[in-house]
Amino acid sequence: MRRMTARPANAHQARLLRLLRDGGPNSRAQLGDQIDLSRSKLAVEVDRLLETDLVVADGLAASRGGRRSHNVRLNPGLRFLGVDIGATSVDVAVTNAELEILGHLNQPMDVREGPVAVFEQVLSMAAKLRASGLAEGFDGAGIGVPGPVRFPEGVPVAPPIMPGWDGFPVREALSQELGCPVMVDNDVNLMAMGERHAGVARSVGDFLCVKIGTGIGCGIVAGGDVHRGVTGSAGDIGHIQAVPDGRPCACGNRGCLEAHFSGAALARDAVEAAQQGLSEELASRLAANGTLTAVDVAAAAAAGDATALDLIREGGNRVGQVIAGLVSFFNPGLVVIGGGVTGLGHNLLAAIRTQVYRQSLPLATGNLPIVLGELGPTAGVIGAARLISDHVFSPA
Template structure:
């Protein structure tokens, strides 16, 4: 029998790991059943992964006539991840294990317009605080993930002409963190990582076609298509905030006129709220002016909750525009679930009900037959959870797994890990000159619903 090729070895190892990590396989026989691999291959590949701590063995299961099977699990504690979700006005950071489970979380106000040196400097300081206060895994830092509120070229990790991020265009975010933290880094649009978060750990679990819409200072969408995050050819898929919804009107911060974001986002709500307050049409919103500040989108939501007619109309106006955009997306994409997240989406039932009403009225009946429209179940954690899922998927992808094992084969696994860390998989990768690629995962194991 000829030796397995490097490609065969990599594919088999990814399949085995994903069967345990994503699909919840609990034994080698179950891995073989789920992946179609032979038992000998499963035993060899799972042994390699166990040697570096990515598969752990527990007790035994019931016997079916032979030796009782050993329970297997994913070695989430073999290392840790650092993630950050940068919004227009906030920073969330987290320390997660390799399964993406959040171990520690911090948040603070921020202004993305302050520029990359100031904002990313705070992210670095917050990362340092997390690792100082939450003892990380002995295996060390395996990867870093960041979401930023603008278009990102995923292959380079650089923002591209982000409308609300002056000074960030083509900024080398990935290179900065790789140099300072000495770990691989992935950067994506913030809504993509939020979509990943709710799909992996929130209300979107079990759905294969999902639209996640963030309605905050800006508006954007993340698309899960057939069980995969869809970034598009250049990484700009889902930038729905800059769809033109009226021909004339307000100039958007992107420079165009009539964009959805300019009419329905949090910045638009705050702008219109100040106008109503100054015109005396909302005494509730005018209280902000009396306090020496401008009303915010949060003020509008709070005032609407107290029954202020002007604030109710502002929210409904925003929700109708968002619902109209989503009706087009539903007719085009036919998702089974739409998840609404972001600060404005927290305005309550009125906002969500108006979106639902507009979508169901303006979409085709077949497209909405089983469509659900629900709020995010993860709130402000969606981004950091999703960034952790993004990093884990990349670390353990076909393109990256060999490099991951080569880096961490001797860390945290003792003598056995040192002996087998540079396994057949990693040696094959070195022999064939595999290099770091940042693409979508090509090997898919169906997840638990």
Template sequence: MHVADAPHLRVLRLLRDEGPVSRAELGDRLELTRPRLLAEVERLVAAGLIAEAGMAASRGGRRSTLVELDPRLRFAAVDLGASSIDIEVVNGRLEPVATYRETADIRSGPRTILHRVNELLHKARTDGAYEKLDAVGIGVPGPVSFRDGVPVSPPIMPGWDRYPVRELLAREHGCPAVVDNDVNIMAIGERHGGVAHSVDDFLFVKIGTGIGCGIHLGGTVYRGVDGCAGDIGHIQVDPNGPVCSCGNTGCLEALFSGSALARDAIAAARSGESPALAERLAAAMNAAENQDDDEQSEPAITITARDVADGAAEGDVTCIRLIREGGRRVGGVLATLVSFSNPSMIVIGGGLAQLGHVLLAEIRSVVYRRSLPLATGNLPVVLSELGSRAGVTGAAVLASDTAFEQAS
């Protein structure tokens, strides 16, 4: 049996999510007695978390004072991808005051990557984004022990296993830090400010370089016993399928993911099966030849999900087929997970969400046909609203929750 969160958490979250509120309304909304509320507010003002913000409009009697989160509150939100660093410094209402995005290879290892994260955060301070951080939240592309604040055996992150990410960030910035899986923070972000707003039980499926699933049950993230719940990319969907990076054959992400789609699209371009993709491959190769070859970058993947999406929009049958086949694979796995977990919504995010409605239609069709009717009677399958901002948004939510919890 679960009871409501502590009053100070409810006050702080309400101000974060809705902005300045009068003391009178705060008491009504949180069903706190006046003395209890006054004590909480006084304590949170003293702790530097909330501030007075003028008078509210009269509700008939004496005018009530507005309170808001202290305008100086700052959280750092970091979303590490396989090949990117996304950072936002946000205020108490989680509005960005500084944003940085750059490419970075997660395989460079934790020293290099975290050093760069710290550099960017210190630059944000020099740029005037903050004086002091109140918490840092970070998402990484692999399994995480949430309790210990470390990655655990992350397959695509050599050198990161049990690296003390939380401890080092906390020490560097003198504030609490929190580490989670990248898909979990995307799910948290989408629930805070996206299409899953206030939905308690949903699955967030990220289809990007790899495939993963954030699981929200009963209003909180379910992380599993070892922190690897939702790692659905290596579910075997075809024993005769291609070999996966994990060494098994026929894993979901070996059949459909950013890299699998690029592989299949390049093959379709080269064979001439797809005129739309052949044209794009030729253009991409021309562009590459004209590029300055001093650069030490690896050869880029020359056809991306965007090209396949554009080809499909032009009516190229191979592009449509590639998307549909992928949707069918993902849909088959999701049908199983829907029968198992009976969620109230499925959100599709990650880079391949840009394949849009052809993908969505195919996923829906398989899920609705194959899952238990009772479980799909009212089950929206929708695209992420926040797109590439889902991760940093969720990291900011986690950071603020962590700071608020430590204020007890």
């Protein structure tokens, strides 16, 4: 099962691999247009890449007015594994070297069951994907966890919502099992990388990616790189105070953003509203299912339920207020809203936009798009694959 994937020998080769990854199959001549190298040097480096099995020849390109150029592409047999561990579910996907998803599995699972149980699950899902013929082995795996990570070592640190994971050597353990390089990161950072690679943030250098799911977090991309902070907890905005003396939060404080708006908070507020008889729509759904989720609120709002709309609007205002502050501070070129609650759609977005455009200075908001992520649940696994491919496609 162990595969010794070759690694680029120098920065030029790394650059070429990334061009092929992001642009797909390409002719040698086109590569020359995108890289600052003489034709002769380029030919040498491409030939060397062909000698490893990272890159393979791929026929002739169409003529551009003269002799046809030889196509090259990344080895179509390369496989990356993208893993996204959420608070309540696990996503595992297999991609090719161009980071296209070949297979994707999702499994509900509580992260609090601990690293051993979750690992078993992840490995069995990976085995399933392999058994279905999508991969013989993996050339690298990226994995996201819902908490802070000491990035260089790939180890979660003091993760509030995943007790038992503190200090667990995720990177090393998974690398052992899979026999390939592994990189670990916070799930929100991976979502940001995913949207940057293939989503709304394509090639944006400075942006924020707010993920609102069970909890709330924010991926920070500055100068094209993810900013992780000194202890890996950057972007942990769930416990910023949104409401002075507001609702009590699990962290011990009051008024945290997460306590006022998140998947969990929204469900709680919806149940309360239903029980208080404020909304027939929500009450009937509560009676039917015994519980409510963000999906129910979204459906009720879509059906015109005023209470549901109010809940969404108020939540959007809270998040929007915090984001307004972050926009003033960070001055991003784009804000992406993602995570489980994106089903709330335009109502949520409208409330956020209102707050941000009202509270932040015109210079910061003048040309600032605030949009929903476009990759949905695949953002995380694509980001994970991207993370490990950046690693594998860099000089050893």
